[in-house]
Amino acid sequence: xxxxxxIGVGQTKFGRTDKTCFELFAEAAHQAMEDAGVTPKEIExxxxxxxxxxxxxxxxxxxxxxxxxxxxxxxxxxxxxxxxTSATYAFILGWNAVASGLFDIVxxxxxxxxxxxxxxxxxxxxxxxxxxxxxxxxxxFPGVFASAATMYAKKYDIPIEKLREMMAHxxxxxxxxxxxxxxxxxxxxxxxxxVEDVLxxxxxxxxxxxxxxxxxxxxxxxxxxCSADIxxxxxxxxxxxxxxxxASGGGLSRHEEYIKAISRIQSSRRALKMAGLSPDDIxxxxxxxxxxxxxxxxxxxxxxxxxxxxxxxxxxxxxDIGGRIPVNPDGGLMGKGxxxxxxxxxxxxxxxxxxxxxxxxxxxxxxxxEIGMTDNLGGTFASLGHIVLGRSKRRR
Amino acid sequence: xxxxxxIGVGQTKFGRTDKTCFELFAEAAHQAMEDAGVTPKEIExxxxxxxxxxxxxxxxxxxxxxxxxxxxxxxxxxxxxxxxTSATYAFILGWNAVASGLFDIVxxxxxxxxxxxxxxxxxxxxxxxxxxxxxxxxxxFPGVFASAATMYAKKYDIPIEKLREMMAHxxxxxxxxxxxxxxxxxxxxxxxxxVEDVLxxxxxxxxxxxxxxxxxxxxxxxxxxCSADIxxxxxxxxxxxxxxxxASGGGLSRHEEYIKAISRIQSSRRALKMAGLSPDDIxxxxxxxxxxxxxxxxxxxxxxxxxxxxxxxxxxxxxDIGGRIPVNPDGGLMGKGxxxxxxxxxxxxxxxxxxxxxxxxxxxxxxxxEIGMTDNLGGTFASLGHIVLGRSKRRR
Numbered sequence: 060x061x062x063x064x065x066i067g068v069g070q071t072k073f074g075r076t077d078k079t080c081f082e083l084f085a086e087a088a089h090q091a092m093e094d095a096g097v098t099p100k101e102i103e104x105x106x107x108x109x110x111x112x113x114x115x116x117x118x119x120x121x122x123x124x125x126x127x128x129x130x131x132x133x134x135x136x137x138x139x140x141x142x143x144t145s146a147t148y149a150f151i152l153g154w155n156a157v158a159s160g161l162f163d164i165v166x167x168x169x170x171x172x173x174x175x176x177x178x179x180x181x182x183x184x185x186x187x188x189x190x191x192x193x194x195x196x197x198x199x200f201p202g203v204f205a206s207a208a209t210m211y212a213k214k215y216d217i218p219i220e221k222l223r224e225m226m227a228h229x230x231x232x233x234x235x236x237x238x239x240x241x242x243x244x245x246x247x248x249x250x251x252x253x254v255e256d257v258l259x260x261x262x263x264x265x266x267x268x269x270x271x272x273x274x275x276x277x278x279x280x281x282x283x284x285c286s287a288d289i290x291x292x293x294x295x296x297x298x299x300x301x302x303x304x305x306a307s308g309g310g311l312s313r314h315e316e317y318i319k320a321i322s323r324i325q326s327s328r329r330a331l332k333m334a335g336l337s338p339d340d341i342x343x344x345x346x347x348x349x350x351x352x353x354x355x356x357x358x359x360x361x362x363x364x365x366x367x368x369x370x371x372x373x374x375x376x377x378x379d380i381g382g383r384i385p386v387n388p389d390g391g392l393m394g395k396g397x398x399x400x401x402x403x404x405x406x407x408x409x410x411x412x413x414x415x416x417x418x419x420x421x422x423x424x425x426x427x428x429e430i431g432m433t434d435n436l437g438g439t440f441a442s443l444g445h446i447v448l449g450r451s452k453r454r455r
Numbered sequence: 456x457x458x459x460x461x462i463g464v465g466q467t468k469f470g471r472t473d474k475t476c477f478e479l480f481a482e483a484a485h486q487a488m489e490d491a492g493v494t495p496k497e498i499e500x501x502x503x504x505x506x507x508x509x510x511x512x513x514x515x516x517x518x519x520x521x522x523x524x525x526x527x528x529x530x531x532x533x534x535x536x537x538x539x540t541s542a543t544y545a546f547i548l549g550w551n552a553v554a555s556g557l558f559d560i561v562x563x564x565x566x567x568x569x570x571x572x573x574x575x576x577x578x579x580x581x582x583x584x585x586x587x588x589x590x591x592x593x594x595x596f597p598g599v600f601a602s603a604a605t606m607y608a609k610k611y612d613i614p615i616e617k618l619r620e621m622m623a624h625x626x627x628x629x630x631x632x633x634x635x636x637x638x639x640x641x642x643x644x645x646x647x648x649x650v651e652d653v654l655x656x657x658x659x660x661x662x663x664x665x666x667x668x669x670x671x672x673x674x675x676x677x678x679x680x681c682s683a684d685i686x687x688x689x690x691x692x693x694x695x696x697x698x699x700x701x702a703s704g705g706g707l708s709r710h711e712e713y714i715k716a717i718s719r720i721q722s723s724r725r726a727l728k729m730a731g732l733s734p735d736d737i738x739x740x741x742x743x744x745x746x747x748x749x750x751x752x753x754x755x756x757x758x759x760x761x762x763x764x765x766x767x768x769x770x771x772x773x774x775d776i777g778g779r780i781p782v783n784p785d786g787g788l789m790g791k792g793x794x795x796x797x798x799x800x801x802x803x804x805x806x807x808x809x810x811x812x813x814x815x816x817x818x819x820x821x822x823x824x825e826i827g828m829t830d831n832l833g834g835t836f837a838s839l840g841h842i843v844l845g846r847s848k849r850r851r
Contacts, residue, residue, distance in 0.1 A: 060555050060556060060557070105703075110515060110516075113509060113510060113536070114509060114510065119506065119536065119538055119834075120506075120536065120537050120538035120540075120833050120834045120837055120838055122537065122703070122838070123537075123703030123704060123705070123706070123718075123833075123834065123837040123838050124588075124705065124706050124837065126703040126705075127703065127704075127705035127706070127709055132703065132705065133702045133703050133704070133717055133718055133721050134702070134703060135547075135700075135701035135702060135703065135722075136701075136703045136838070137535060137537065137544050137548065137701075138535065138536045138537060139533060139534065139535065139536075140509070140515065140516065140534045140535075140536050141516055141518065141519075141533065141534060142515055142516035144516075148533050151531075152533065152548050152551070155548075155551055155552055155555055155557060156551055158555055158557075159456050159551055159554055159555030159556075159557075160456060160555075161456065161551060161554075161555075192520075304531075305531035305532075305533075306529045306530070306531060307501075307518070307519030307522040307523065307528065307529050307530060307531065307532045308519060308523075308529070309519065309520065309522075309523030309528065310519070310520050310523070313523055321529055322519075322529055325529050326531075437516050437519075438515075438516045438519065441516055441519040441520065442516055442518070442519050442532070
């Protein structure tokens with residue numbers, strides 16, 4: 060397969076909006092085309108992540124409409140729905156088309172309105188992730204991750220109040236990054252949280268408070284991928300796709316445990332194997348921090364820290380900017396926001412900015428990282444996706 | 456890119472069922488694995504078409520659950536939603552993964568329950584295809600194709616009652632094929648319709664009666680694709696993928712006209728170009744006959760007959776088995792049934808049976824065809840997909 064490069068990225072300001080999914084995507088797509096210096100007529104195919112459009116806006120089959128909306132008209136256009144992983148999967152399959160030689164230039168992205176009916180309705184929708192086998196347990200995502208936190212505390216013999224304090228550091232870190240990020244939902248908001256603020260916030264699902272949880276968000280993201288051979292026609296700073304990986308988990312009822320979710324372990328290993336790299340080579344990570352405990356599990360499941368050592372690593376600042384592995388310097392889902400089907404390529408947007416050294420002051424990892432990774436999760440560890448990007452091509 | 460072969464296919468009996476989407480897909484998938492002599496552990500990835508699951512059964516992110524359901528567990532699993540084209544798009548992207556060398560053996564397919572809430576609800580859902588720009592016109596799919604019929608009559612100066620008689624031949628033909636097909640929704644039902652039966656059936660959207668329309672259907676389909684290099688380890692009769700194509704139309708509000716829909720013209724040309732073939736090389740066609748007039752438009756848009764000559768061709772029997780180009784010898788959507796997100800790979804199922812000479816007596820095209828094509832349409836000419844299959848590899 061051919062090497063593939065990212066030559067342009069775009070992302071809307073995240074938060075509540077009255078724009079439609081079409082308008083949101085057009086905004087991100089045109090940013091990406093302008094960034095790349097690519098016209099709509101050069102785009103040969105479109106891969107779109109979208110989760111809730113058919114529920115919320117009544118737009119089934121959104122992809123071809125978006126192709127026309129952005130001026131790419133009759134190109135093949137595919138909608139991927141993998142819950143929160145939707146856009147990561149759009150990225151992976153768009154990458155496959157370019158890597159295979161089927162197309163030279165494609166667009167990938169996602170668009171989502173989650174807040175049309177408000178957070179309670181969105182939470183209800185997400186409780187349906189696996190209605191046939193799981194929803195009848197009454198579980199919602201806050202409930203699932205609350206269980207993960209108590210399991211973690213028990214497994215590693217950490218007093219739950221101690222774990223809550225360690226988890227709070229994830230919230231403080233990601234909200235501080237978001238406060239500096241003009242595209243974040245919580246820009247200029249929770250920039251100076253204290254542990255006590257997180258612990259005393261409204262309880263959502265014990266032991267998780269509101270500040271342990273990411274918000275629902277409206278937004279869109281886009282990236283333009285092309286064959287590495289032609290990337291320098293468009294940009295002096297192509298960012299290369301070094302590896303991609305995906306894996307499936309079996310839903311709530313089939314997990315032996317969440318703490319060592321096999322789906323993330325396999326997906327991240329697959330992406331790193333394709334890249335010929337190990338976790339130690341990753342210099343910055345955009346991770347699916349839907350809850351504070353979720354980010355801690357990611358550290359361990361990808362292999363940045365030993366089993367049971369993730370919470371401690373967070374509390375010690377090892378995942379801050381300047382730490383051993385900076386995680387979510389854009390604010391993550393928790394601070395930048397989580398527009399479900401658009402999140403995967405929004406992570407790519409932030410990672411490309413980091414690798415180009417274009418991130419805002421205070422959030423840029425220095426020295427500018429050579430290699431970074433995105434981690435995305437859909438459902439109850441059901442759909443995992445990982446993307447490894449670098450400033451140089453893959454080593455062969 | 457590598458040549459890709461189909462080594463196994465499966466399809467449930469179409470019709471109303473109480474089985475879940477999971478159970479339906481497992482049935483089709485296990486048929487396909489048995490047909491191929493492949494075990495679940497050999498499957499490296501899964502591409503699933505599903506349109507209504509998140510609306511109807513509350514199963515968002517269905518793909519990873521299906522992977523576990525069939526025993527393929529942690530493989531990457533992707534859900535494609537492109538309305539009626541969903542499974543064709545699953546096929547195309549699964550093909551891309553094998554053609555590129557990413558995987559050697561994958562499964563593609565689709566699963567759908569449309570009848571949970573009944574046909575009126577399904578029709579309402581489908582009126583939402585493009586709610587932002589189109590649903591406010593009050594149009595439903597029967598209405599769109601009724602308009603297409605009257606446009607066709609006007610454009611080609613055919614008296615509408617004469618056109619209705621010519622359209623009736625499509626209904627008679629496809630229902631007759633379905634009556635012989637044990638997997639069809641209308642097996643042993645409308646096997647001997649007369650023109651008068653079609654004309655006098657309940658009026659749905661003038662000039663289309665109930666017998667001009669396909670039904671909604673529950674069902675699932677699956678196919679196993681592998682690198683052509685290893686296909687003969689599994690079967691003596693691999694069927695080769697000669698070409699695939701896709702194209703987008705812009706929804707109801709952006710079409711200049713339906714009669715010469717640019718999306719189908721481009722999609723079919725792309726598939727034929729990849730195969731190095733012309734319409735004259737196609738010996739059997741599985742077409743998206745959602746309405747009788749829809750099948751007639753297909754004849755002309757792909758290029759089997761001149762503009763304005765499709766209706767006449769149907770009436771003359773040129774698209775019957777034994778005619779110039781047999782269309783829908785399995786009964787088509789109209790007689791075999793239309794489980795929306797599963798239809799595309801159900802067309803592949805029937806085409807593979809034809810190319811292997813395994814179709815039921817009366818429906819088998821003779822001599823056994825060398826090359827055939829599937830045609831699939833999603834939305835208002837919004838998503839088109841074409842697949843060209845053959846008994847021999849692509850000519851280079």
